[in-house]
Ligand SMILES: NC(=O)c1ccc[n+]([C@@H]2O[C@H](COP(=O)([O-])OP(=O)(O)OC[C@H]3O[C@@H](n4cnc5c(N)ncnc54)[C@H](OP(=O)(O)O)[C@@H]3O)[C@@H](O)[C@H]2O)c1
């Protein structure tokens with residue numbers, strides 16, 4: 073058996089084409105393009121890849137991106153003041169703070185300062201609370217992207233066993249909630265889970281959001297399972313060249329899994345696309 077490839081990049085392009093048309097239709101009325109502000113503090117390799125792709129996609133869709141890159145020495149007060157400015161700026165529809173923040177800065181406190189209606193990342197407690205309650209809200213981008221990949225691939229979580237490895241606020245927990253909402257039976261595993269491989273082997277749908285390069289090997293997989301790889305890890309190969317890999321040992325899973333996302337070209341491009349979709353949604357609502 074060879075696993076079916078779940079092509080996040082192709083799906084992202086399809087959705088971005090639709091967003092582009094939507095923006096072109098709305099813009100004459102509104103008199104301005106949708107605006108996305110991204111705040112990045114210090115240097116983090118996964119964040120750098122994200123920023124690059126977001127800026128490229130904004131340009132392609134005719135959105136304005138307001139990037140702010142601050143040194144790791146920035147203070148909490150400085151960052152809070154920038155968030156307040158962006159909240160008040162009528163040209164900004166979406167605000168995103170790249171996580172994790174450097175040591176000494178409090179990401180959770182900063183997320184609280186973002187206007188929930190501009191929270192393109194869906195990480196403000198008001199939006200996370202609505203997600204828990206099953207109410208409409210701006211939804212976290214990576215989890216929303218994963219659900220779109222499943223839907224596009226014809227994989228309905230209803231009645232299936234899903235295992236999510238990782239319990240972060242950014243990825244693991246909201247993905248688990250969305251799978252639950254889609255009627256899967258969900259297990260959340262983490263660094264204190266005994267015999268992780270056995271837990272994962274129960275899964276019809278396995279989501280890896282750990283941050284450990286190639287950790288999930290064939291012994292973690294039930295034959296025919298769907299494997300979604302959220303991990304973005306930069307490693308150095310034997311020739312000394314840097315490359316991106318996921319948490320999943322893709323090559324060795326091809327004979328075992330039923331369907332699988334690659335890295336790059338899987339969840340990453342969908343995260344970018346859901347961020348743009350959230351920004352367009354908040355632009356539409358703001359100017360309605
Ligand atoms: N593709 C995308 O769009 C996208 C978006 C966001 C993040 N990412 C990537 O996804 C990965 C996870 O990101 P994150 O922000 O969720 O990371 P994180 O906050 O570091 O969380 C990692 C989670 O994995 C668990 N974990 C760590 N080592 C483990 C082990 N050996 N066995 C089982 N569980 C383990 C941790 O458990 P504890 O809670 O017990 O510590 C934690 O819950 C990273 O590679 C990140 O770059 C990708």
Ligand SMILES: Nc1nc(=O)c2c([nH]1)NC[C@@H]1CN(c3ccc(C(=O)N[C@@H](CCC(=O)O)C(=O)O)cc3)CN21
Pocket residue numbers: 118119121122124125168169170171172193213214242304316335336337338339340341343344
């Ligand atoms: N607030 C916040 N929200 C996030 O979603 C987020 C962060 N912070 N911090 C960094 C992580 C990592 N994220 C990423 C990382 C990479 C891609 C991405 O587009 N990856 C491409 C390849 C990039 C390349 O080759 O340079 C891919 O195909 O996987 C997307 C989101 C999103 N993440």
